[in-house]
Amino acid sequence: MLVNGKWMEDWQPVQAKDAKGGFVRQTSSFRNWVTPDGQPGSTGEGGFAAQTGRYHLYVALTCPWASRTLIGRKLKGLEDVISVSVVEPALTKQGWRFGDYPGATDDPINGATYMHEIYTRADPLFSGRATVPVLWDKRKGTIVNNESADILRMLNDGFGDLASHTIDLYPAGKREDIDAFNARIYPALNNGVYRAGFATTQIAYEEAFRDVFDCLDWVESELEGRDFLFAKHPTESDIRLFVTLVRFDLAYHGLFKCNLRRLSDYANLQAFCRRMLDWPGVAETVSFDHIKRGYYSIAALNPTGIVPVGPALDELF
Numbered sequence: 001m002l003v004n005g006k007w008m009e010d011w012q013p014v015q016a017k018d019a020k021g022g023f024v025r026q027t028s029s030f031r032n033w034v035t036p037d038g039q040p041g042s043t044g045e046g047g048f049a050a051q052t053g054r055y056h057l058y059v060a061l062t063c064p065w066a067s068r069t070l071i072g073r074k075l076k077g078l079e080d081v082i083s084v085s086v087v088e089p090a091l092t093k094q095g096w097r098f099g100d101y102p103g104a105t106d107d108p109i110n111g112a113t114y115m116h117e118i119y120t121r122a123d124p125l126f127s128g129r130a131t132v133p134v135l136w137d138k139r140k141g142t143i144v145n146n147e148s149a150d151i152l153r154m155l156n157d158g159f160g161d162l163a164s165h166t167i168d169l170y171p172a173g174k175r176e177d178i179d180a181f182n183a184r185i186y187p188a189l190n191n192g193v194y195r196a197g198f199a200t201t202q203i204a205y206e207e208a209f210r211d212v213f214d215c216l217d218w219v220e221s222e223l224e225g226r227d228f229l230f231a232k233h234p235t236e237s238d239i240r241l242f243v244t245l246v247r248f249d250l251a252y253h254g255l256f257k258c259n260l261r262r263l264s265d266y267a268n269l270q271a272f273c274r275r276m277l278d279w280p281g282v283a284e285t286v287s288f289d290h291i292k293r294g295y296y297s298i299a300a301l302n303p304t305g306i307v308p309v310g311p312a313l314d315e316l317f
Contacts, residue, residue: 002116005125010093029128030143031150034135036160041150048137048144050159052081055144056109057151058118058134060087060096061287062294064190064243065148066133071239072155074281077164083108087115087132089290090297095130103287109138118143149182152236167233174230181229181237188215190244197256197301205257212252213260216269223268227275234279242276245269246286249311251295255302264316274317288313 001008033041038049057073059066073082087096088104096115098107112118116130122143135144135151145151156169170178187195188211195208219241222229229237244252248263264270277283296307 001127001129002119003127005120005123005127007094007116029126030122030134030146032144033150034144034154034158036158041154041158043150044145047140050162051139052162053083054137054139055082056136056138057082057084058087058107058115058132058136059084060089060132060294061103061285061290062089063132064247065131067243067285068148068239069133069135069151069155070285071234071243071282072152072169074285075164075167075169075234075279076155076159077166078155078159078162081159081162082135085109089287089294091294096132103290109136152239156236168231169234169236169239171231171235174235177230178235178237182240185215185219185237185241185244188212189219190240193244193248193252193256193258196258197252209258209260212258216261216266220266220268223272228272234276234282238272238276242273242282245273246277246317247291247295249316250288250291254308255295255298264311270316277317 030044032044032048034048034050034055035041035046036050038047040046057069059070061067061070070084073079073084084105085098085107086103086105088099088101090097090101092114094114094116098105098113098115100106107113107118110118110121112121114130115132115134118134118136119126119128119130121141131146133148133151134146135154136142137144145154153170155163157163192208192212192215196205196212199205199208228234229241234242245263248258252258253262263273277286292307296302297305299305
């Protein structure tokens with residue numbers, strides 16, 4: 001991790017824990033917003049006006065948080081507005097690395113080798129983990145935002161007429177429902193699988209484990225009779241749910257010890273994933289190879305580095 005802008009120790013998945021030994025996720029540090037006219041968003045400072053070619057998105061196909069933003073970029077038709085770099089799937093001792101692994105890219109904007117170099121370009125004294133996604137401003141040479149929830153929402157409405165309006169990811173009449181759903185699944189499922197996988201005590205693991213499957217059971221019932229959660233098309237909530245579900249049997253069931261049931265044991269959740277993958281553009285953001293190679297590169301959980309051959313994807317999706 002970085003301490004005052006210097007790389008001080010090898011990358012580790014757990015950098016903070018609570019009194020029970022539970023995994024505590026780092027808070028995002030850059031919280032500015034792109035807006036149509038450059039006025040400040042809900043947090044941070046202004047000066048980040050929507051413009052074609054000005055912004056660059058750094059992502060990992062392994063990472064569910066980064067995948068949220070890739071899906072949002074696709075669904076809002078912003079591929080020609082926002083450029084993208086993809087890190088390699090395997091986490092190195094210095095964290096995310098750019099390279100030539102199939103599906104990954106180099107960094108044409110800053111010429112960085114590691115993601116942590118992007119952070120120190122934005123803040124030479126930055127301390128913490130260098131996470132993805134990152135929305136970068138080419139004009140100012142700095143990070144706009146590194147919080148996936150913020151980036152997903154600004155992709156929906158922050159780029160004004162540069163974005164497609166065929167899909168509204170945060171429709172006005174459903175915002176309370178979307179916010180409530182997001183708030184419920186984040187600690188229990190999206191972050192719950194990480195709380196289980198990175199727990200350092202049995203009690204912390206079992207608490208997270210229960211949360212994960214209580215949440216999956218609840219969402220399975222919520223999806224009964226629905227194609228999507230709150231509209232006839234995907235919204236924020238569908239994206240947030242999907243990015244965790246699509247990784248469940250590939251990584252969380254085995255490596256993160258979330259093994260009470262598989263996604264393929266839930267008829268509605270499995271069908272929902274198929275519908276998401278069939279939605280135009282979504283499957284292009286998913287790399288099953290990157291997901292498996294990325295998670296199974298975490299040495300603290302898989303010291304041999306062996307990547308499992310299964311599961312059979314045609315049975316999952």
